[in-house]
Amino acid sequence: MTKEGKLIIFSAPSGAGKTTIVHHLLKKVPGLEFSISATTRAPRGDEVHGKDYYFISKEEFLHRIAKKHFVEFEEVYSGTFYGTLREEIERIWQQGKSVIFDIDVEGGLHLKRKYDGQALAIFVQPPSLEVLKERLAGRGTDSEEKLAERFVKAEKELNYAPQFDIILKNHDLQTACAEAEELVKHFLSQK
Template sequence: MADHDFTGHLIVFVGTPGSGKGVLREYVREVFPQLHFAVSCTTRTRRPGEIDGKDYFFITKEEFQKRIDEGAFLEWIEQDGGNMYGTLKSEILEPLARGEVVVREVEVRGVEAIRNIVPAENRTIIFIEADTWDILQRRIQERAPISPEELEKRRERYERERLFMPSADIVVHNYDGKLDDAQRELKDAIAGILEKVVQ
């Protein structure tokens, strides 16, 4: 159990690779600009259009390891391709202590660390459910070049991470060609959360 005194609330987006977590997070940023959007660190190469400090903090593997050693991360993972992703404690715990509503996108493997620190009454886990692997594979391949080996690892992750869906607090459906429906579902879900947690 956590020994922190939080007055804020953490909204966590999780979902399989290619489910549209990032696109939906950006939609929420536009609709609810008053929320605090935590930025994570990564060692992966920046994609076209990504901004350091907004989309991610892009750092070297050496810098990432130093922060692990310092205990600076709330959660971190090394992906199948060797890229590392992590959430700095300062990006989550400090805003929660100030009473802010924080939005964070994490991989399924990072949820357990969050659950161990942030009490259930201070967090909501939203799973973004998407289409079949064939459709997600197309989305992933359209986003950036990917090797067949990396694509197979993503497929295995897809199979594993779908198993997490029943343990989420809310499920939002983001099916191919139905982004408007997913946005509406998510907007309603977050409005409901804010109604309960914002005094």
């Protein structure tokens, strides 16, 4: 049986800065390991299977749902699934490390409920919806249709912020990274 450890959950609407903050923490805080999510979407840019995501077919994803391989999963966008494999968390805990997540808002809340005393759930809040829209459009990775879908989802996700343990405002990325580092180090130091 795997010794259970701690989980650090970062959730936010797409474009709020959670991925950048998580990458900062992985460099600065010892004992953390990134939980690689499974998804049915195609890789974007230079994303790598087994590093950024486990890219699997929709059929394989649905098969794994039926076999209860996921601790949480969601159809985030129409026809596109994301989820956390139970074996991924166990793999990290077996190494004696804490798991850090970069996960959508509903998935983050699901993990928070499931691992209540072991988890710190942080919601990364963008300065405003307008800034969020600028960031997403500036990426240049999505079609206009996909951007519109992300904006609608982002508006809805901002309403979930109070359900997280901490709301981390990302007005300035450097400040947000420093604050996240302090929060995570404090949480990991607690027994």
